Amino acid sequence: GTGAWSATPVQTPTAVATPAVIAMPKTPSSETPVGGKESSQQKAELPMPAPGTKTQHGSVADTSPTSTQEAVVADLERRLHAAQHEEARLQQGYVLREEQLERQAVSLERELLAATVEERAVAAAAEEAQRRQRLQQQELPEAEARQQRVLQTELEETRDALLRCAADAEMAERTTQAAAAVAAKRQEAAECERGSLEQRVAGLEDQLRAALEEGREWSLELQQQEAEAAAARQEQMVSERLRLELERQRPAQDRAAA
Known part of the structure; x- marks a missing residue:
């Protein structure tokens, strides 16, 4: 006999956890229509510290619209960088997962090839046993019937081992096909997640451009207000x-009139 043939167990690819969507806190600029100006009511709702008050760092709070807008722009830039970092991390994870699936596919192909080689060896052994049986039936006397029964066994x-090898090869092929299907689904999910991240990044870029505008x-309104205030002070x-001057000249005028 050729001995029992054992198939290497195939590990089913584990599922990759999709990262949760990062919750974005609302900022005053997120409620402002893209390309437009927020209403006076929305401006009034912005938390503004009292003039001259000190912040938690001990500095006098700057309540000008420019400083508030700079804080909003900085927040949008941080969120944009975080979204880009998350997209890069997910893309790297997808690449590593694809490489792992490719390695598993290569391993399954090797196992399938080994099963095919084993099947051919078993078939050759069966053919040799049949040939030996035919020779014994032709040449050996009837006294050696016991040896024939051993050969029959x-x-x-050998036939049973061949059937087992064929079943193992079929199972390995089905596992390979299932792994390929899972890889295709994961690739599709990765594309969808990438599209969602691109949309989020585009939205943040639009908000950033609107905030800059x-x-x-x-800034122009502030400059105009400062110019008007300077003109009023000059006037x-x-x-x-x-x-x-009139008050200084009034006594002289009164004396002249008298």
Whole structure:
């Protein structure tokens, strides 16, 4: 006999856990329409510290619209970088998983090849046993019938081993096909997740551009307000000087009138 043939157990690929979607905290800019300005009510809802108050670091709080917009822009940039980092991490995980599946496929192909070689060896042994049986039936006397029965038993065992090898080869082929199907599904899921991340990154970029545009508008409005305030202060100074001059000249005018 050729001995019992044992198939190497095939490990089924484990499922890759899809990372949970990162919850994005709402910011004032996330509720602002893309490409537009937020309403006065939304501006009023922004938490603004009282002028001159100190922050937790001991510095005087800056309540200007420019500093608030810079904080919003910095928050959007951090979220954009986090989304890009998450996309890179997931892409690396998908590549590693594909490489693992490819290695498993190669291993299964090797096992299938080994099973085929074993099957051929068993078939050759069965053919040799049949040839020996035919020779014994032709040449040996009837006194050696017991040896023929032994050969018949070996032939049956060889046939059973051949059937087992064929079943193992078929199971290995089905496992290979199942692994390929799982790899295709995981690739499709990876593409979907990548598309979702790209949409999130695009949304964050749009919000960042809108925030920058709104910051520029706020800066222009602030400059205009500062210019108007400077003009008002200048006008007030001129009026005060005229009033003082008139008060200084009034006694002389009164004496001249008298």
